[in-house]
Amino acid sequence: MFEYEGLENEWFEKYKINVPLIDSDHLNLFMEIGRFNEHLQSGMSSEELEKSLSFLDKYVSAHFAREEMLMREKGYPLYIEHKTLHLQFKKVVFAVRRVFQTDIDKVDKVKLNDFLYNWLVEHIQKVDIKLAPYVNGPYIGTGLYSTERLQSITLIEQAPLDEELVEVTVKVPMSKQKVIERCAYAFMHNTPEAQDLEEIALAATGMTIEEAMELAEAVLIN
């Protein structure tokens, strides 16, 4: 199993991709996975572990969002492929959280720690590393989200969607009204975030325990 002891000292030489914002996020992610692993080994209750994994999940999501914004700004040509990998990882983490809530004993703690750590290492070294030349220059991407493309997307997004709009009346907690309005705006204008929102909403509200077990299979006890 991976040893987290003394990580900071050797970390930058091994895993940096030379984009300071992303590198410091990655270091923090390593540390958070280490902290979560300590919690896994310490015999915490399933609720406490779910909370700890949920914290890690939030940090991961914030990091992915920062990386994706940089990719869009720089017209990174592999944006969609990269973002899809982020989404797949988030789905597995969500599935594990779902299994935690139901039966924590089904999760193999060593496999889970190794999965999180190995995914991050492989993703940094094989996927994130390709970003650096685009973020640091001299390349300017000509992919889907190049500056020209972004300008045209803005125009497309402001045009009416080729789909009938329906009016929905729902009661929501007052404190969530703004969030719901912003989600509705993203769907109405088909912004780049709309696909994320749809997938996250489906995962968060529609994942049965059987689906979660299938997605999280690699980290469950055989």
Ligand SMILES: [Fe+2]
């Ligand atoms: Fe990434």
Ligand SMILES: [Fe+2]
């Ligand atoms: Fe990353």
